[in-house]
Amino acid sequence: MSRNTCVIAGGGPAGAVLALLLARAGVRVTLLEKHSDFLRDFRGDTIHPSTLQVLDEIGLAEEFLRLPHHKARGMTMRTDDGAVQIADLSKLRGEYPYIAFVPQWDFLNLVTTAAARYPTFRLVMNAEVHDVIREDGAVRGVRYRDPDGEHELRAALTVAADGRHSDVRRAAGLVPVEHGAPMDVVWFRLPREPTDSDEVFLRLSVGRIMVVINRETYWQLAYVIPKGGFEALRSRGIEALREPVATLLPFLRERTGLLTGFDDVSVLSVALNRLRRWHRPGLLVIGDAAHAMSPIFGVGINLAVQDAVAAANLLAAPLAAGAEIPESLLARVQRRRTPPTVVTQFAQRVVQNRLIRPTLAGRDGPVRLPRDLARLPVIGALTRRFIGLGVLPEHVRSPS
Structure with a gap:
């Protein structure tokens, strides 16, 4: 059995970014990834301006932009009647007025390589977390298996970032509320x-x-x-x-x-759900494990990264100081990230019900929209901000 200050289950965007931010703050953190590499095809990999800004704030933006990528400065919908411009990101204020399309494995390799520069970071691949360690009513680490057998890893804080089918969430008895997808x-x-x-x-x-x-x-x-x-x-x-x-x-x-x-x-298999409660004593749930997002707007990665930044902002300093992490502090992470999650999922449900469902059913054809939605004074500005930056963009305030 080994010990750590923080153990994170899941090497996706939420887990990798949180691990990097904690490591740079001096927190002893272990990231457990159940696969042998990050090479999974057909994963969400749209890096929006909000995430590019986070990379800039931790000094990784230039390195990121050296990766092969495609920049999209707008979003267009083509119907049988012609094209409709949904959003013009080129008018978004800031250094990154575009969405960068980068394979997710390149993004995760970049983040974990940066984290490995800190002596307090450890990445364990082929590590499948299947249970949590409970002690005195609190979660005190995880049990995982790898090619060498079964292991226990104790930690002051356990973070579940292991995706929409989270085994840590299941082991902790947390069940998301399903909102459905057509x-x-x-x-x-x-x-x-x-x-x-x-x-x-x-x-x-x-x-x-x-x-x-x-x-x-x-x-x-x-x-x-x-569906199905x-x-x-x-x-x-x-x-x-x-x-x-x-x-x-x-x-x-x-x-x-x-x-x-x-x-x-x-x-x-598209899912849209979220937990009512993202925490237990000693446990925090973030990213898709806390809220599975529809692929509409392509914001899943970016919501996960924002969760990680918010968690690090609140938790890095007390973890680095060796302080006990009260559940009330974990609840603050949820309170911070629930509003953008709820608003984004509401918007996704509106698109599902007003556009996706009737189009797939062949009823009355696709919704008719103005030819250039992006040019409408208020709607255009709101749309590009919502897609590019999200409802509550986070900025890195955790110590370095």
Whole structure:
């Protein structure tokens, strides 16, 4: 059995960023990641201005921008009637008026490499957390297994950042409230030619929705299907996926033959939920483990990073000083991050119910919007701020 000041389960954006911020504050922190690397394809990897600002505040922005990436300075929706500009991020104030599309594994490698420069940081891969250690009514660490067997790691604070299917959350008896989602997402890729458009856009038609993301050398495509509809899609054969690509995106018609079967795709079961309570004595839950976000607006990573920054701002100094962390302090993290979570999820539910659900059902076609929503004086400003910065952007105030 080993001891630590803080143990974090889950090496995703929330866990990795929190580990880095705590390590730079002098806190002894261990980050446990159940996989052997960060290479999982088709994960959310839109880095919004709010997260770019956080990277800037800890001196990682230049290093981040040296990674291969694509900058999107706006969001567009294409319907059968034409294009609608949803948001113009180029008008956003600040140094980063764009969304950077970077594979999540590159982002996580950057953050954990930076954390490894501090002697108080430790990363353990292949470490699957399956239970918590309880003592005197409080969580005092975790139990995990790796190729060498079973281990216990005691800590003054345990953080669950292990995703929407969190085992730590389950072990602590915390159950999220489900708000429902009408869709799942089938992810796949097709080659991109130099003569193709460089846009990132949403393509809607009656009964069909496709998200189109420019990855420079390939298109990352997300075909939105009714909830639980993947087996029905697969039973119709790969042509059932090729056909909507060719219809919605005619410039890709000749490339659809490269989709040879459903082994070429990945399915995201969309969830929208959140915990009523993000903490127990000795335990804090953040990121997707506290609130699974819909892929609408692509803000999941950024909400998780904001959780990590808020937690570090409140907890780093007392943890570094060896102070006992009262549950009331953990509750302050939840109070800080609940309003942006609730507002963002409300907006996602509105889009699900007013746009996604009727479009997939083929009712009356997609919602009709002004041709340039981004130019409307108040709505345009609110939309770009909401997508770019979020409801309550956090700034790094934890000690270095």
